[in-house]
Amino acid sequence: xxxxQVLNLLILILLTTLVEAHLEAYYGxxxxxxxxxxxxxxxxxxFGRNCSANEWYTLNCNSSPPYPSSFTNKPYLSAFxxxxxxxxxVSTITINMSMISADCExxxxxxxxxxxxxxxxxxxxxxxxxxxxVFKGCGSASIMENGSIVTGCSTTCGKDTVSDIxxxxxxxxxxTTIPHGLSSFTFNLTGLExxxxxxxxxxxxxxxxxxxxxxxxKSFTEDHFVPISLSWNETFHENSTRCNExxxxxxxxSPFGIKRDCSDGNWFNVDCKSLTPYLSAFDNMEVLxxxxxxxxxxxxxPMISDCKNPIQTNSLFLTGSPFGISGSDNMFVVEGCGxxxxxxxxxxxxxGCSTTCxxxxxSESYRNGCFGKxxxxTTIPYDLESFTLNLTGLExxxxNGSCGSxxxxxxxxxxxxxxxxQVVPITLSWTYNTSTSYFRPEVSTECISCEQDxxxxxxxxxxxxxxxxxxxxxxxxxxxxILGASLTLGLLILMVISYALYNIIKNISAKRxxxxxxxxxxxxxxxxxxxxxxxxxxxxxxxxxxxLEKATDHFNDNRILGRGGQGTVYKGMLANGRIVxxxxxxxxxxxxxxxxxxxxVILSQVNHRNVVKLxxxxxxxxxPLLVSEFISNGTLYDFLQxxxxxxxxxxxxxxxxxxxxxxxxxxxxxxxxxPIYHRDIKTTNILLDEKYRAKVSDxxxxxxxxxxxxxxxxxxKGTFGYLDPEYFQSSQFTEKSDVYSFGVVLLELMTREKxxxxxxxxxxxxxxxxFMVSMEEGRVMSIFDAIxxxxxxxNELLAIANLAMRCLNLNGKNRPTMKEVAIELxxxxxxxxxxxx
Numbered sequence: 033x034x035x036x037q038v039l040n041l042l043i044l045i046l047l048t049t050l051v052e053a054h055l056e057a058y059y060g061x062x063x064x065x066x067x068x069x070x071x072x073x074x075x076x077x078x079f080g081r082n083c084s085a086n087e088w089y090t091l092n093c094n095s096s097p098p099y100p101s102s103f104t105n106k107p108y109l110s111a112f113x114x115x116x117x118x119x120x121x122v123s124t125i126t127i128n129m130s131m132i133s134a135d136c137e138x139x140x141x142x143x144x145x146x147x148x149x150x151x152x153x154x155x156x157x158x159x160x161x162x163x164x165x166v167f168k169g170c171g172s173a174s175i176m177e178n179g180s181i182v183t184g185c186s187t188t189c190g191k192d193t194v195s196d197i198x199x200x201x202x203x204x205x206x207x208t209t210i211p212h213g214l215s216s217f218t219f220n221l222t223g224l225e226x227x228x229x230x231x232x233x234x235x236x237x238x239x240x241x242x243x244x245x246x247x248x249x250k251s252f253t254e255d256h257f258v259p260i261s262l263s264w265n266e267t268f269h270e271n272s273t274r275c276n277e278x279x280x281x282x283x284x285x286s287p288f289g290i291k292r293d294c295s296d297g298n299w300f301n302v303d304c305k306s307l308t309p310y311l312s313a314f315d316n317m318e319v320l321x322x323x324x325x326x327x328x329x330x331x332x333x334p335m336i337s338d339c340k341n342p343i344q345t346n347s348l349f350l351t352g353s354p355f356g357i358s359g360s361d362n363m364f365v366v367e368g369c370g371x372x373x374x375x376x377x378x379x380x381x382x383x384g385c386s387t388t389c390x391x392x393x394x395s396e397s398y399r400n401g402c403f404g405k406x407x408x409x410t411t412i413p414y415d416l417e418s419f420t421l422n423l424t425g426l427e428x429x430x431x432n433g434s435c436g437s438x439x440x441x442x443x444x445x446x447x448x449x450x451x452x453x454q455v456v457p458i459t460l461s462w463t464y465n466t467s468t469s470y471f472r473p474e475v476s477t478e479c480i481s482c483e484q485d486x487x488x489x490x491x492x493x494x495x496x497x498x499x500x501x502x503x504x505x506x507x508x509x510x511x512x513x514i515l516g517a518s519l520t521l522g523l524l525i526l527m528v529i530s531y532a533l534y535n536i537i538k539n540i541s542a543k544r545x546x547x548x549x550x551x552x553x554x555x556x557x558x559x560x561x562x563x564x565x566x567x568x569x570x571x572x573x574x575x576x577x578x579x580l581e582k583a584t585d586h587f588n589d590n591r592i593l594g595r596g597g598q599g600t601v602y603k604g605m606l607a608n609g610r611i612v613x614x615x616x617x618x619x620x621x622x623x624x625x626x627x628x629x630x631x632x633v634i635l636s637q638v639n640h641r642n643v644v645k646l647x648x649x650x651x652x653x654x655x656p657l658l659v660s661e662f663i664s665n666g667t668l669y670d671f672l673q674x675x676x677x678x679x680x681x682x683x684x685x686x687x688x689x690x691x692x693x694x695x696x697x698x699x700x701x702x703x704x705x706x707p708i709y710h711r712d713i714k715t716t717n718i719l720l721d722e723k724y725r726a727k728v729s730d731x732x733x734x735x736x737x738x739x740x741x742x743x744x745x746x747x748x749k750g751t752f753g754y755l756d757p758e759y760f761q762s763s764q765f766t767e768k769s770d771v772y773s774f775g776v777v778l779l780e781l782m783t784r785e786k787x788x789x790x791x792x793x794x795x796x797x798x799x800x801x802x803f804m805v806s807m808e809e810g811r812v813m814s815i816f817d818a819i820x821x822x823x824x825x826x827n828e829l830l831a832i833a834n835l836a837m838r839c840l841n842l843n844g845k846n847r848p849t850m851k852e853v854a855i856e857l858x859x860x861x862x863x864x865x866x867x868x869x
Contacts, residue, residue, distance in 0.1 A: 064078050064079065064082075064083035065078075065079050065083070065093070068091070068093040068094075068105050068106065068107040068117075069093075069105045069106045069107065071106075071107050071117055071118070071119060071120065072120070073091065073107065073120065074120060074121065074122055076089045077089045077090075077091055077120060077125070078090070078091060079091050079092065079093055079107075087110075087111060088111050088154055088155055088156070088264075089111075089264075090109075090110050090111065091107045091108065091109060091110065091117065092107070092108045092110055092114060093105050093106070093107050093108075094106060109125070109127055111154070112127065112129065115127040115128055115129050116128040118243070118259055122297075123263055123264070123296060124159050124162055124261050124262065124263050124264070125156075125261070125262055125264065126162070126240055126243070126259055126260070126261045126262075127259070127260065127262065128257045128258070128259055128260075129257065129258065129259075129260045130256060130257060131237055131256040131257060131258050154215075155264050156215075156262040156263070156264050157212075157213050157214060157215050157262065157263050157264075158210060158214045158215070158238065158260065158261075158262060158263075159212075159240075159261040159262060159263040160209065160210050160211055160212035160213065160214070160263075160286070161212070161286045161287075162240055162241060162242070162261035162263075163210055163238050163239065163240055163241065163260060163261055164207045164208065164209060164210070164238070164239060164240075164241050165183060165184070165185065165207060165208050165209075165210050165236065165237075165238060166200060166205070166206075166207045166236065166237055166238070166239055167185055167186075167187065167205070167206050167207070167221075167234065167235075167236040168200075168204070168205045168234060168235055168236075169187065169189075169204070169205075169221075169224060169233065169234015169235060170187055170188075170189035170204065170223075170224065170234060171186065171187065171221060171222060171223035171224040171234055172184060172185065172186035172187070172221070172222050172223055173185065173186075173206075173219065173220070173221045173222075173234075173236035174219075174220045174222075175210060175214075175217045175218070175219065175220075176217060176218045176219075176220050177211075177214065177216070177217045177218075181220070182210075182211050182214075182217070183208055183209065183210050183211060184208065184220075185202075185206035185207065185208040186202075186206060186223075187202055187203065187204055187205060187206045188202065188203060188204075189203070189204050190203075210238065212286070212294075219236050221234065221236060237258055238258070238260055239258045239259060239260065240258075240259040240260055240261045243258075243259035277290075279302065279304035279307060279308065279309035279319075280304075280307035280308055280309065281307075282309050282319055282320070282321060282322070283321075283322060284302050284304075284309060284319075284322065285322055285324050287300045288300045288301075288302050288322060288329070289301065289302060290302050290303070290304050290309070298312075298313055299313050299353055299354055299355070299462075300313075301313060302319060303316060311329070311331055313353065314331070314348070317331040317332060317333055318331060318332040318455075319331055320332060320457055326358075326361070326461070327461055327462055327463070328358055328361055328459050328460065328461050328462075329355075329459070329460050329462070330361075330442055330445075330457050330458070330459045330460075331457065331458060331459075331460065332451075332455040332456070332457055332458075333348050333455060333456060333457075333458050334454065334455055334456075335437065335439050335453060335454060335455065335456050342422065342423045342424045342426075343420060343421070343422055343423070343424070348458065349417075349418060350417040350418065350460070351417045351418050353417075354462045354463055355417075355460040355461070355462050356414070356416060356417050356460065356461055356462075357412065357416040357417070357440065357458060357459075357460060357461075358414075358459045358460060358461040359411065359412050359413055359414035359416065360414070361442060361443060361444075361459035361461070362412055362440050362441060362442055362443060362458055362459055363409050363410065363411055363412065363440070363441065363443050363446065364383050364384070364385065364409065364410050364411070364412050364438070364439075364440055365402065365407070365408075365409045365438065365439055365440075365441055365446060366384075366385055366386070366387060366407065366408050366409070366426070366436070366437075366438045367387075367402075367406070367407050367436055367437050367438070368387065368389075368406070368407075368426050368427065368435070368436015368437060368438075369387055369388070369389035369406065369426070369427045369436060370386065370387065370423075370425040370426040370427045370436065371384060371385065371386030371387070371425040371426065372384055372385070372386075372421060372422065372423045372425070372426050372436075372438035373421075373422045374412065374416075374419050374420075374421060374422075375419060375420045375421075375422055376416075376418065376419055376420075377418060377420075381422075382412075382413050382416075382419070383410055383411065383412050383413065384410065384422075385404075385408035385409065385410040386404075386408060386425070387404055387405065387406055387407060387408045388404060388405060388406075389405070389406050390405075409446075412440065421438055421439075423436070423438055426438065437453075439456055440456070440458055441456045441457065441458065442456075442457040442458055442459045445457040546577065546652035546653075547652075549651065549652050549653055549654060550651045550652050552625075553625065553651040553652075553653075553655070553656040554625040554626070554629040554651065554656065555651045555652075557625060557626065557629045558629050558632060558633070558651070573647060573648025573649075573659075574648060574649065574650065574651070575648050575649065575650040575657070575659055576650065576652065577650055577652050577653045579606065579607065579650075580604065580614055580650055580653075580657055580659070582607070583604030583605055583606050583607075583612070583614065584602045584603070584604040584614055587602055587616065591603045591604065593613060593666075594667070599615050599616050599617040599618050599655070600615070600616050600618075601613050601614070601615045601616075602614045602615075602616060603662060604659075611662040612647060612659050612660065612661065612662050613659075613660050613661070613662045613663070614657055614658070614659050615657065615658040615659075615660070616655055616657055617655045617656045617657070617658075618655065630731075632646065632649050632658065634708055634731045635658075635660070635731055637704065638700070638704070638708075640696055640699050640700075641725070642692045642693065642695060642696035642699075642725065642726055642727055642728060643696050643699070643700075643727065643728050643729075644660050644661060644663065644719065644727045644728065644729040645660060645661045646658065646659075646660050647659045647660055647661065660729070663719035663720065663721050663727050663729075664721060664722050665719070665720040665721060665722060665724060666719065666720065667715060667716045667717075667718065667719055667720070668689065668715040668716075668718040668719070668720060668726065668777075668780075668781075669714070669715035669716040669718075669780075671720055671724075672715060672780055672781070672784050673784070673786070680819055681784075681817075681819065682819065682823060683819065683820050683823040683824045683828075683864065684823075684861070684864060685724060686781040686782065686820070687857060687860060687861040687864060688724075688725075688861060689718075689720075689724070689726045689781060690777070690778055690781055690857050691854060691857045691858050691861055692725060692726040693713075693718055693726050693728060693774065693777065694774060694850055694853045694854035694857055695854045696726070696728045697710065697713065697728070697770055697774060697850040697854075698849075698850040698851040698853070698854045700728075701767045701770070701849070701850050701851070702849075702850075702851055707767070708731075709765060709766075709767060709769070709770055710728070710731065710770050710773075711765060711769070711770070712730060712751060712754075712773075713728075713754065713770055713773035713774055713777060714751050714753075714754045714773065714776075714777065714787070715777055715780055715787075717729050717730040718777070751787075752788060753776065753786075753787030753788040753798060753799065753800075754772075754773040754776045754777075754787060755773075756768070756769035756772040756773065756844070757772075757842055758772075758842065758843070758844045759772075766844055767849065767850070768844035768845070768847045768849075769844065770850065771839050771844075771847045771848065771849070771850055771853065772839060772840060772844070772847065774839060774850065774853065775800070775836050775838075775839025775840040775847075776799060776800055776840070778832070778835070778836045778839065779799050779800065779803050779836055780799070782816050782817060782820055782829075782832060782833075782836070783799070783803075783815050783816055783817055783820075784817045785799050785802075785815070786799065787799045787800075789802075800840050802815065803815065803833075803836065803837075803840070804837065804840065807833060807837055812829075812830075812833050813826075813829065816829060824864065825864075828860055828863070828864055831856075831860055832860060835848075835853065835856055835857070835860075839853065
């Protein structure tokens with residue numbers, strides 16, 4: 033079995049498991065009860081281990097399983113010592129727990145054990161939106177987490193102070209909210225005093241807000257049980273972070289949330305992009321503000337109508353969501369001359385207004401007095417979800433010729449002029465409170481239908497309507513579940529097969545593309561060369577494109593070492609940790625393929641300490657790649673032209689570099705089995721390693737020459753300033769042409785002048801010509817670098833100058849061979865005694 037087949041099989045198994053879990057989240061497990069007493073049970077909670085997700089969600093009911101026989105029974109959560117369950121929805125469960133309290137006898141109490149039982153780390157947290165911290169007594173109480181105070185409140189007391197949970201606003205009793213996501217904390221009571229009237233000691237505890245008012249202070253102190261709401265999340269883990277409640281300058285309170293785990297369902301998800309919040313359920317509308325006091329959210333929506341389109345359906349479709357357009361916060365505005373109306377789905381007009389216009393009417397006066405002259409406004413129905421604008425009677429404004437418009441807009445924003453002609457702010461309201469999950473009143477018809485069919489209707493955030501209907505053993509509903517699961521699995525299998533076919537086609541296409549590149553980049557020519565010379569087989573390593581892309585971070589510009597006439601050189605690191613230089617050729621030119629393969633073949637056979645070592649090549653990419661050893665100190669040209677002068681170049685170092693380059697060229701000309709002419713000797717093709725040893729590189733224009741040949745007749749190639757004049761005129765390249773180019777390199781070393789300088793005039797722009805003129809005039813010492821003149825004797829410098837003069841002889845026959853040059857330079861270097869300080 034191929035790897036991709038194994039991967040697709042694993043994906044199929046995983047998706048199947050997820051689908052089964054998702055179906056259970058919707059409908060619960062088959063043949064499991066969904067009610068106990070007057071409490072509706074939602075999955076993952078269930079009676080017995082077989083009906084719940086795990087031990088944390090296992091419930092007990094007083095009647096015998098599988099179904100409760102009476103609504104007088106009560107459910108109990110076994111994970112917390114069979115605490116009585118009072119209420120549950122899809123995200124919270126309210127249970128009667130032992131009173132979590134601290135008093136003046138024990139001012140600091142650790143309660144970390146509350147949400148940790150024998151089952152280990154629980155998925156439950158104290159609900160921040162449902163619970164309150166209540167303190168009864170005289171003094172102050174606070175909650176600490178990890179040693180830091182996260183919330184608290186304080187009270188004042190008089191002689192007749194009596195703590196009253198129903199009037200808990202600071203006089204003998206106070207209350208405050210708690211943070212979201214608390215699993216453990218410590219109570220800290222300070223400044224406590226016994227109350228004068230009854231001598232009772234103050235106490236602090238957590239309690240569900242919706243139950244606090246129905247319990248007297250007496251029941252709290254005597255029964256020692258209190259309703260507390262726990263939020264649960266199966267994906268909650270130990271390293272999860274607190275929910276961020278702001279995005280830019282906009283506060284994002286619950287039930288809205290910036291992360292999925294922080295919101296009360298998909299309708300309330302908020303995306304925070306560039307410090308701007310967007311309501312993702314409605315095509316990412318920008319959120320301007322959220323008000324928990326009024327249960328409203330203000331968003332920016334596109335302006336949806338003008339008189340060019342008399343009948344328009346609104347672009348804000350809220351049906352099925354918990355939102356409606358707030359009738360108290362918005363108004364309908366018409367700007368222009370004429371009338372416009374709001375219609376609902378059945379064509380009934382539910383609002384509208386009309387304007388009058390005169391010649392002096394202008395749009396600038398609209399918003400300052402929108403009461404009928406060129407502009408009118410009116411209220412809209414409450415909880416409007418869908419509507420159509422009818423602008424049949426609206427005409428162009430006679431004042432300035434602009435087209436009239438009609439739109440819904442937030443009242444405050446309209447009066448303050450805080451909107452544009454593209455978007456307008458609209459305030460939406462939603463039905464939500466802490467005792468029930470959100471639902472639209474209009475959806476109650478679905479619940480009526482559900483209950484008539486024998487089901488139980490309760491809130492469900494995972495459905496578009498916000499409600500879910502459960503049936504007790506209905507065969508029709510089971511059949512629907514099975515059919516839905518089968519269709520889902522069928523689609524998943526089809527997706528997996530399509531994905532597998534896509535991968536197969538993609539791999540075949542990639543393989544063929546690499547084969548095509550290999551042929552185009554000279555792979556067949558390289559194999560032909562290897563067939564002719566078997567010694568090349570083991571000397572040329574073929575790298576894969578994936579290896580080199582990974583080595584260069586996908587040829588990142590930050591890895592570029594330099595650019596040349598033949599291509600770009602990148603620094604890379606192979607999988608074994610070796611640092612290499614990777615040369616990426618320019619756009620493929622079939623006429624240059626032989627030249628590229630020639631470089632590979634030449635470097636594969638060269639083994640000299642002063643010649644860059646070729647490690648291999650890659651031919652399966654769009655352009656061919658060469659991999660060679662990395663030389664750390666850059667080019668000789670950069671070394672010589674460094675204007676900082678931080679590293680003075682001694683005469684001895686220059687002689688060493690010149691001797692090493694001459695030795696490498698001598699080796700190429702006479703020591704290899706077949707002579708090699710470099711054809712592009714220059715300082716930018718000479719690299720320096722960490723010990724400043726010279727390395728000759730870039731053999732892209734090099735050529736083999738049979739032993740009986742004296743020259744090559746080719747198209748003239750080379751670099752201006754280094755090019756042999758004799759070769760330029762005759763197109764015949766000989767080994768003496770490399771000698772001429774070396775002569776220019778030797779002059780660069782001695783003078784630190786550029787081969788072509790714009791600061792000199794006429795023929796003297798060429799360093800070679802400038803040098804020969806200086807020799808004829810007897811002032812050659814004046815063009816040598818000051819360090820060279822200071823460190824070398826006159827005889828040594830004249831010997832070097834005469835050698836350079838011979839290398840630059842216009843008649844190639846009168847030039848020395850590179851072997852003679854190397855021997856003569858070695859003699860000068862050995863005779864030179866370096867200056868010591």
